[in-house]
Amino acid sequence: MSKILLVSDNETQKDLIxxxxxxxxxxxICSLDETAIINYVEKRQVAMVxxxxxxxxxxxxxxxxxxxxTAIKENIAIAAIVxxxxxxxxxxxxxNVYVTKPINEKILTSCITGSLKLKKAIDTLSLNNSxxxxxxxxxxxxxxxxxxxxxxxxxxxxxxxxxDGLEKSLSFSLSYVLVFNDEHNIELIINSLYGISPRLExxxxxxxxxxxxxxxxxxxxxxxxxxxxxxxxxxxxHPIEEYDLNILKFDNLFAPINxxxxxxxxxxxxxxxxxxxxxxxxxxTLARQVSLPLExxxxxxxxxxxNTKLEKLERLKSEFISIVSHELRTPLTAIKxxxxxxxxxxxxxxxxxxxxxxxxxxxNVTRLSGIINDLLDxxxxxxxxxxxxxxxxxxxxxxxxxxxxxENVAKEKNIELILEKENDISLAxxxxxxxxxxxxxxxxxxxxxxxxxxxxxxxxxxIRENDLDKSILLGAQxxxxxxxxIKVSVSDSGIxxxxxxxxxxxxxxxxxxxxxxxxxxxxxxxxxxxKQLIEAHKGFIWVESxxxxxxxxxxxxxxxxxxxxxxxxxxxxxxxxxxxxxxLLLVLIEEKKEEQNSFIDAIKQEKISIIRxxxxxxxxxxxxxxxxxxxxxxxEADKFAQSFIEKKIxxxxxxxxxxxxxxxxxxxxxxxxxxxxxxxxTELMEKAKDLLKNKVEALL
Amino acid sequence: xxxxxxILIVDDEQDIVExxxxxxxxxxxxxxxxxxxxxxxxxxxxILPDLxxxxxxxxxxxxxxxSRLLKYDNKYKNIPIIMVTARxxxxxxxxxxxxxxxxxxxxxxxxxEVINKVKEYLED
Numbered sequence: 001m002s003k004i005l006l007v008s009d010n011e012t013q014k015d016l017i018x019x020x021x022x023x024x025x026x027x028x029i030c031s032l033d034e035t036a037i038i039n040y041v042e043k044r045q046v047a048m049v050x051x052x053x054x055x056x057x058x059x060x061x062x063x064x065x066x067x068x069x070t071a072i073k074e075n076i077a078i079a080a081i082v083x084x085x086x087x088x089x090x091x092x093x094x095x096n097v098y099v100t101k102p103i104n105e106k107i108l109t110s111c112i113t114g115s116l117k118l119k120k121a122i123d124t125l126s127l128n129n130s131x132x133x134x135x136x137x138x139x140x141x142x143x144x145x146x147x148x149x150x151x152x153x154x155x156x157x158x159x160x161x162x163x164d165g166l167e168k169s170l171s172f173s174l175s176y177v178l179v180f181n182d183e184h185n186i187e188l189i190i191n192s193l194y195g196i197s198p199r200l201e202x203x204x205x206x207x208x209x210x211x212x213x214x215x216x217x218x219x220x221x222x223x224x225x226x227x228x229x230x231x232x233x234x235x236x237x238h239p240i241e242e243y244d245l246n247i248l249k250f251d252n253l254f255a256p257i258n259x260x261x262x263x264x265x266x267x268x269x270x271x272x273x274x275x276x277x278x279x280x281x282x283x284x285t286l287a288r289q290v291s292l293p294l295e296x297x298x299x300x301x302x303x304x305x306x307n308t309k310l311e312k313l314e315r316l317k318s319e320f321i322s323i324v325s326h327e328l329r330t331p332l333t334a335i336k337x338x339x340x341x342x343x344x345x346x347x348x349x350x351x352x353x354x355x356x357x358x359x360x361x362x363x364n365v366t367r368l369s370g371i372i373n374d375l376l377d378x379x380x381x382x383x384x385x386x387x388x389x390x391x392x393x394x395x396x397x398x399x400x401x402x403x404x405x406x407e408n409v410a411k412e413k414n415i416e417l418i419l420e421k422e423n424d425i426s427l428a429x430x431x432x433x434x435x436x437x438x439x440x441x442x443x444x445x446x447x448x449x450x451x452x453x454x455x456x457x458x459x460x461x462x463i464r465e466n467d468l469d470k471s472i473l474l475g476a477q478x479x480x481x482x483x484x485x486i487k488v489s490v491s492d493s494g495i496x497x498x499x500x501x502x503x504x505x506x507x508x509x510x511x512x513x514x515x516x517x518x519x520x521x522x523x524x525x526x527x528x529x530x531k532q533l534i535e536a537h538k539g540f541i542w543v544e545s546x547x548x549x550x551x552x553x554x555x556x557x558x559x560x561x562x563x564x565x566x567x568x569x570x571x572x573x574x575x576x577x578x579x580x581x582x583x584l585l586l587v588l589i590e591e592k593k594e595e596q597n598s599f600i601d602a603i604k605q606e607k608i609s610i611i612r613x614x615x616x617x618x619x620x621x622x623x624x625x626x627x628x629x630x631x632x633x634x635x636e637a638d639k640f641a642q643s644f645i646e647k648k649i650x651x652x653x654x655x656x657x658x659x660x661x662x663x664x665x666x667x668x669x670x671x672x673x674x675x676x677x678x679x680x681x682t683e684l685m686e687k688a689k690d691l692l693k694n695k696v697e698a699l700l
Numbered sequence: 701x702x703x704x705x706x707i708l709i710v711d712d713e714q715d716i717v718e719x720x721x722x723x724x725x726x727x728x729x730x731x732x733x734x735x736x737x738x739x740x741x742x743x744x745x746x747i748l749p750d751l752x753x754x755x756x757x758x759x760x761x762x763x764x765x766x767s768r769l770l771k772y773d774n775k776y777k778n779i780p781i782i783m784v785t786a787r788x789x790x791x792x793x794x795x796x797x798x799x800x801x802x803x804x805x806x807x808x809x810x811x812x813e814v815i816n817k818v819k820e821y822l823e824d
Contacts, residue, residue, distance in 0.1 A: 329786040330713050333808040337719030340811045346726045369808050 002047030077115040141169040175269040195242040255287035321379040374525040381532040390429040402439040441526040449494035482558035489554035496547040571681040584674040585637035710740030711755035737761030756785035771800030
């Protein structure tokens, strides 16, 4: 029960008040010692202070002033007993209530009970308020924690975020999390305010194991744990002090952590002060909240591992194919040579039957060589090791060449081979030799699968992006589209391909059943290679077919501007540089005077000497946007090459400006290095352009 | 006969060497054979062949090195060299040319292809 403190030296008054309070449950204490009075108020040992204005041993007004702020904070009522004609306005202002002398017992009683009731109401209100504030804080922590949890796919980090959230919302003394990474990797993560004695650590381990076993009750536990196998990770805040076994007597909260249906671990927290219902809810919510992101993290880890394994397998496959193929070539050469010698008759006369079988052997050796070449091509292009020589070319040239090559073979089967070419075809960046390889594959397939007296039509045309049927572009990953394309198609009147097989034709080693492939000695690798070759051109290849009516294979190659081509190359080279941990230098040069390009011409002439003097540099590319703009890419060029090139440009610049007497700063250039200045092609280009722009601004 | 042209074949694959030797001898050339790089280099210096057929991957000294050693020596630099290899990467071709080899043929090759190349260098 709260007490009422009376400050008065008037004995009659004291009696009167104590009489008035006999019906109230509050005890009355009296004091005239200022220090003791202040102490009562500060320690909240009283609910109300009644002060007599006329008390003699101390100054009532000074005392009230001293008590005032604490009284307001602690919600302690101050009542004053004043003279009827008091002039002490300060006292009247500072006191919550006052009673005038002579004291009327009834007024005094109602005054006191009224004040106490008010105090009780305010107390309840402020308690509710502080609980609300605490809940709000916990909600805030929960929200922040859940946001953080959603943003991470790292198991360890997720656990850390959860513990951090618990610490903020519950301010626990000690927490431990038992984490099952796998059967032999079990961690006990202890977060503690103070240090932990060795026997406490041991008993925490035992407690964790017991809690774990208790979770599964009579059911079989997922793993058997040996106490010595548990790896302990400790995070101690203040190592100066140490907890011992007594912490186990603290209030505690416990929860299992599951990933989906699967058990992942458990958590227990200890706190000196008892946990409230809100704390428990908060704790359980957090333990539940971590479960979903943990599940994601586990899935992510699994995918990552599988991916790494797949990548390794893919690389091993490529290497294997490449090594085996090389090893096969030598004995094959010996066989081929021996057969040729026999067939030439130089090793002795060959009769008709021997000749027949020797020819059969030779034909099959040639076939085997073809397969090995295909395998090598495929592994090379897959590993990105195939070198392409892209040049701006009229695609009609290789197409026509292949048509002429196959004319005789077609004639043997009495197949009509027609070429319908677009004479006004756009020039595209193609590797003529590779396009011939693709075309020869498509045309020879068409001849194979077309019956005698059939018809094969080869067609070239200009198309736009919209003309591409994107639903039919099989297996293209993250395709990039360009505005204009050239399209080549080979249509036959052959046996056709069943709809269910259409998807498979570009897959490696997929031989379509019932096809004539085997009979006709195909390797089943021609189309996968063609696909890779066309994709290296940033193009698409696809097939349309109808059983017994015929098949059309088509490919489209983008018509790139010099700039687009340059960007594509830059992307390719930066990727290559990244995988080989090499550097790459990009040089941008801009000539301010539009009417003349003397400097850029000079740079182009110097091109070769620049490359030669920069060590390993293999190739240089350039682009002319408005004829006064030049970009040079130097793969494998490093910091030294960069400074060399800058010097070289400066020297050419110097000579030129003397000759033409033009302004000194008619030419601007910038050099940026990968990976020092930028992480990818786009960034590299932007950096270079920014540098140029800054130079322009510096001149203005 | 003193005007019989001498050809040195260096390859660690004996079967390949033998078939090449057979066909070249049938064409009337005199053939010498070595089965490793070191022997090949010594024989080249000793017999001064009119032409060499050189494999790349060989024990002791590889074909690139032999070619370079000979081509940078005034005494031997005029000997035409035909490089033969199972490797076919463009880079390899470049290295082959840098070493001064006159021709470059990839395995599996046609015997006629080799014989025609040989004839190009030895018969004007």
